[in-house]
Amino acid sequence: MTGTVTAVPLDPSNPSFSGHFTTWFGEADNKQNGVDHSTFMVHLTGSDGSSIKFHDTAHLSTSASGMTVSFDKPMCG
Secondary structure: OEEEEEEOOOOOOOOOEEEEEEEEEEEEEOOOOEEEEEEEEEEEEEOOOOEEEEEEEEEEEEOOOOOEEEEEEEEEO
16 A cells, blocks of 8 residues: 655644655465565655655564564664
């Protein structure tokens, strides 16, 4: 999914931001194993010229033996 974002502060002395986001989710499962992945990215530009960039990648996998691996990696840029 992709879309637009607008953030307007309650205090008008602060900048407002607008931009776009993209998110994705996928999974692969069978009787013994499962894997879930997701990504999220947002890029905003402030009315004062500043910018906000954020990206997150998440992963979860489980195996028939019960082993689970998971991570969530947020990054600001």
